[in-house]
Amino acid sequence: MDVDATHTTVLLALEHQPSADLLGDRLRRAGLEVPRVEDGEAAHERIQETDIDVVVAQVRLPGRTGLELLRSLPPMCPPVVLLGRRGNDDEIVRAFEMGAAEFITRPFAPRVAVARIQRCLQFRAAARPSSVPEALSTE
C-alpha cells in the first residue's frame, strides 16, 4: 500500500490533556499529523476547513460535545472515534446509534486505543484509496 504518513491526519478534539498527550504521542510516532483542538466549535471548523482522515473527540467537550459534533457532521465526513468515561453504557449505545465509528473508554490501554483508531484509518483508506501509513497498516 502507498506510504505517505504525513498526509494522514488524525484530529484530536480533546480537552483532557493526558489523553491528548498519550494518544497524540503514539500517533505522531507512527508518522501521522496530529493537530489538536480543545473545544467542539474549533473541531467543527477544522473538519470543514481541512482534510481530516479520522476525528478523535472527547464526549464531554466544551463548546460542542462529542455527540453534538457527531450529529452536526455530514454523511461523508471523516469517521469519529469518541472518548468517554467508563460505566455509561447508555452513552456508548447512543454514540453508536448516532454513527460513531468507535468508542474508547477511559482509562484506556494506549496501544489498544491506537489500534482502534488504526482500524478506522484503514476503513477510511479503503473507502478513499489514497494512502495509509506503513506504521498503521495491518501487521
Added chain:
Amino acid sequence: MFSGPVPFVSEASPVLTVLIWATLILTALSLVFAVVALGLHLWSRRQARTERARRTAWREGLLDVLAGERSPDAFAESVSRAQRTAFLSFLVPYATTVRGEALRQIRAVAAPFLDAVADTLTARWPLVRAQAVQRLGLLGGDAYADALRERLDDPSGRVVGMALRRLAQLGHPEDAERLLGVLDRLQNMDRRQVTSALLELGEDAAPTFRAALADDERSTFVRVCAAETLRWLGDSDAAAGAARLLRDAPDASSAPEPELVAGLLRLIRRVGQSRHVDEVRPYLASEVPFVRIHAARALGRLGDRAEEPLLAALVRGDDSRWVALSAAKSLLELGRPGPLHRIRQSDHPRAALASDVLPAPA
C-alpha cells in the same frame, strides 16, 4: 521683591522641614517597594517558566517510557528527590487515564518516590493522609493494598472514602465485605461514586452484594448501594432476591424505606423477568411518587399487554406529571401506544404529555 537666592531649608519652619523629610522618606520607600514588587514579579515568572519547562521535560520523559524508548528506572533517576511531590502530582492524571501495561510503567516510574508518601499515611492532617492514600492507591497499586486497608479505620471520613475508592479500584473481590462495612461512615458521599467504586470489584463480588441487600440488619444506604452495584453488574442472580424483598415488604403503598424499594425496582427492571411483575405491580399504588416512577418503568420492561390499563390509568390520573411521563414511556416500551394516541387526540390535560412522548407523525 527677591534680591537673591532664598535660603530655603535653613530658614523654613520646623513643620516644613518635617514635611520635606517625610516626603523624601516615603518616596524612597515607594521606590524600594516598586523594586521589590518588580523583582517578585520577575521571580514568579521565572519560576512559572521553570515549572513549565520541568513539566514539559517530564511529559516527554514519560511518553518515552510508555513508548518503550526509555526505562522507567532511568527516567525516575532523572527526577530530583526535592521535586518528588510535584512529580507525583504530575503523574496522577496520567495514572487515572491509562490501564494495563501503560499503568504498570507509570507505577514503575513512581515506585522510588512512594515510601516517603507512605510515611505521611499517619500524618496529623486528614488532607495529607487522604492525598497519601490517593497517590499510593493510584501509583503504588497492590504493593500498598494493606496500607490502604488499614486506612479504612481512619478517624476521618474523607480518608476512608478515598481508601474505599482506591482499594476498590485494585479490584480484589475479597475486599467487598470490608468495603461494605465502612459504607455507613460515608453516607455523605455521592451514592453514584460509591456504586462506581464497588463496581470495580467485579462479578466475583456479586454474592457479597446480594447478601448485603438481603440483610435487614444493614442500613438502607448500604442496601441501596448494594442494589445499585448489582444493577450495574447486570447480576441476573439478584432478581429472585429483589423480588422476594419487594413481596415481603410490609405495605407496598406506604413502604417504610422508599429509597430501598426504588433501588429494588431499578434492579429488577434491569435483571428481572416477566414472572416478577406480580411483585412490582403493587408499588404503582405507593404514596411515594419516585417509587411509582420506578414501578412504572419496571413494568415497561418486564410486563406485557396486560399492564396497559394500569399504565394508562397512571398517564391519565396520577397527581405527578413525572409518574405519568414514566408510565407513558413504559406504554411505548411495551409497544402499546394506543392509550397515548387516544389521550393526545382528546382534550385531556395530559394530551400535551402524550404528544411529547409519541413519535412525531410522519
